[in-house]
Amino acid sequence: MRILLVEDDDLLAQAVAIHLTKQHYVVDIAADGQEAWEFVNVCNYDLILLDIVLPKLDGISLCQQLRQQGYQMLILLLTAKDTKTDKVMGLDAGADDYVVKPFDFQELSARIRALLRRGNSSLPPVLEWGHLRLDPSSFEVTYDSQTLHLTAKEFSILELFLRNNQRVYSRSAIVDLLWGAEEDPPAANTIKSHIKSLRRKLKAAGANYDFIETIYGVGYRLKPLCQEIEPQATQEQQQTLLTAVAQAREVFKAKVGSRIAVLEQVVNSYRQGIIHTQLLAEAEQEAHKLVGSLGSFGFIEGSQLAEEIEDLLEGKAFISVSECLRLDQLVMQLQQELDKTPVELINSEPRQNLLLVVSNHAEVVEPLVKEAATEGMKVKIVNHLAALDDAIAFSNPNAILLDLSIGNYTQDSLNFVKELSRRSPAIPTLVITDKNNFLERLEVARAGGRSFLQKSLPPQQILQAITQVIQPTQITGKRIMVVDDEPKVLTDIQKHLVPWGVKLNTLNDSRRFWDMFLEFSPDLLILDVDMADINGIDICQVVRNEPNFNSLPVLCIIDSLDANIVEQLFAVGADDCLSKPILCAKLINRIFNLLKRTQP
Incomplete structure (x- = not known):
């Protein structure tokens, strides 16, 4: 105060x-x-x-x-x-x-x-949020009856959140509110340190680490309190939940490679004597996103590594040699953390698509539930925004249908759409509303909404729109051909890809390429650029000269991201390139993206 x-x-x-x-x-x-x-x-x-x-x-x-x-x-x-x-x-x-x-x-x-x-007559003398209790008169803070020993600034930050428990505060807003005019304003990093310390003390007392929640790109707030949305799960339900979470975790690992690639670009650029301020800023942003997304998927150590990377890059227009070496080490550790759990293929039937409907209007919900049953789609209902986060964590939905009128204000609903679109992986969110004007549509589009639907539409049309955004890329059964003259590389790629159920053909003699290529007819081609007899650039050019293979995805493997080689690759028609050593998450991520582009 x-x-x-x-x-x-x-x-x-x-x-x-x-x-x-x-x-x-x-x-x-x-x-x-x-x-x-x-x-x-x-x-x-x-x-x-x-x-x-x-x-x-x-x-x-x-x-x-x-x-x-x-x-x-x-x-x-x-x-x-x-x-x-x-x-x-x-x-x-x-x-x-x-x-x-x-x-x-x-x-x-x-x-x-x-x-x-x-x-503020709505506030009691003692401030409470779930199991947290703060007494402004005695300066005592407890969580679940366990006393928290806070510094003066930690106490002030926590009191600020409790007195305004629906608000999000940026770092600069916290400085403006809690630092006096005669005090030197602290760096933004200082606020982050206070928040981190508060989280650790709350966690030590039994709270979740994200009791104080990061709203990425905006600031911090208290994590909304949610009611239990499901009865206690049976052992079978718990196992199903664990399996679904494990699958989501592995898909996340595959897709997170593009963010780590940005961090690697900083190191590679530095080695080439080129460093761009914009690249450093982009890498800092990606590290910031990784902090939250890695933690959400159970990579706690990975989240801490990403946070250290963010601290190292924060506000930097230039990094020193020692900082570059440290960044390289942290990125390697981050990759190792992601690769600790092997990718497992679930050989059962594909999981039934799940739609999470956020609405308290029976006239919207009931027809959808009936229609979804005939289409083989599961539906779960959430009737208030406060329960949405828990519902997502519990059910791992394929898409969300959000009623714009569910919150007290339309902006509350739009903020949730924006947050869901920024998650990694993003959750496709469709908006349903009574309104039908351009400005509303513009706000939904800016927030990241995938579709703008009218409540008056027949449930069949609403489900058709939902089905269009649920288009997961499947690599199971895809035919992938790998050409590399290094046996170890072929073995590593095989180890990474076989668990995903792909049909794999590996070749270590590029001279035999054409006959095997025509016989195997792959859905995707992986080529090593540096081979003794016929290199990957030549092979790519031969493939692109054949009209039948103009649209075949081609991924090239190179020893280092040399600008001249990369330019040659794209000139002859390669779709993407990957530098050695080949890491599982990066490889799967690139394959997913390439197959998605050619998916009908």
């Missing part, structure tokens, strides 16, 4: 400020009424402690001006005159309460707490 103390007695002002700071308030001091007016026009205050007798502009006049301008902050007058007239003038001017000098510091604190509670 931020307080402006307006007092011309410097000794008293400093004593009051020290007393309040110890109680985790942020205190700014103004020595006269004019300076106080300037402070109010720059900063947002929860309360003003206002002396009546002041230079330049007295307290009564300042109070009147503030109220006339529409300022609603609480005002507590400090007066040395214990006269009825003085009190009446102050209250008539718009003050909320008064304290007579000399005052007891404990009484002053109690009056401030009482005013702050009165200013």
Whole structure:
């Protein structure tokens, strides 16, 4: 909470400020009424402690001006005159309460707490969020009855979130609200350190690590409390859930390679003596996204490595040799972390598509459920936004149909659409609404919505639109041919691909390529560029000269991302390239993307 103390007695002002700071308030001091007016026009205050007798502009006049301008902050007058007239003038001017000098510091604190509670009547004296309990009067914080020992700033940040538990705060907003005008503003990294420390202390007390949730690209908030959305699962249901989570985890591992590739580009560019500020900024962004997405999929150590990478790159226009070496080491460790769990192929029937419908309108939900049953699609219902995160984690949906009117405000629903589109992997989200105007459609498109549907549409058409966005790329049964003269590379690729159920043909003698290629007729071709007899560039050119194979996906393997070689590859018609050593997540990610482009 931020307080402006307006007092011309410097000794008293400093004593009051020290007393309040110890109680985790942020205190700014103004020595006269004019300076106080300037402070109010720059900063947002929860309360003003206002002396009546002041230079330049007295307290009564300042109070009147503030109220006339529409300022609603609480005002507590400090007066040395214990006269009825003085009190009446102050209250008539718009003050909320008064304290007579000399005052007891404990009484002053109690009056401030009482005013702050009165200013937000919805807040109880003790702030609670699930098992978390914060008492502003005793400065005690507990989680599930276990005491948390917080620093002053950690306490202030947590109190800020609890008093405004629906809001998202950026790092800069936290600095503006919790650092005084006379304090040097901390770096953004400092806020992140406070949040990280708070999370660790909460986790040690039994909370989830993301009790304070990161809204990527925006800021932080308390993770919404959700009701239980499913009855306790049976052992069979739990096993099904674990299997689904494991599959989602492996798909994530395959797709996350493109983000790690950006980090590798920084290292490779540095080795070539070229470094771009834009690339560093992009790599920092990707590392930031990895922090949350890796943790969400159970890669806790990977998330911590990504966070260290983000810290290393944050705000940098240039990195030193030692930083580049450290980045290279961290990226390698990150890849090793992703490769710890082998990719497993689930040989059972494909999982039935699951649609998560977020709506409390029976006229929307009931016809969809009936129609979905005839189409072989499962449907789960969530009737309020607060339960959406838990529903996603529990059910791992293929798509979400979100009713724009589900929240208190349309913007709340749009914020969820935006958040879902930014997840890795993104969850296709379709919006259904009564409205039908261009501006609404524009907002949905900007938020990342995949479709804009009218509630008046027949359920068959709604399901048809949903089916169109649920188009997973299947690599099981795909025919992949690999040409490389290094046996170890062929063995590694085979190890990576066989668990996915592909039909694999490996060749270590490029001279025999054409006959085997025509006989095997692959869906995708992987070529080593540097081979003794006939190299991959030549083979790619031969393939592209045959009209029947113009659209065949070709992935080339190169020793290093040399710009000249990459340019040659794309000139002869290669679709993508991958540098050695070949990592499983990167290889699968590239194959998925290439097959998706050619998928009918």
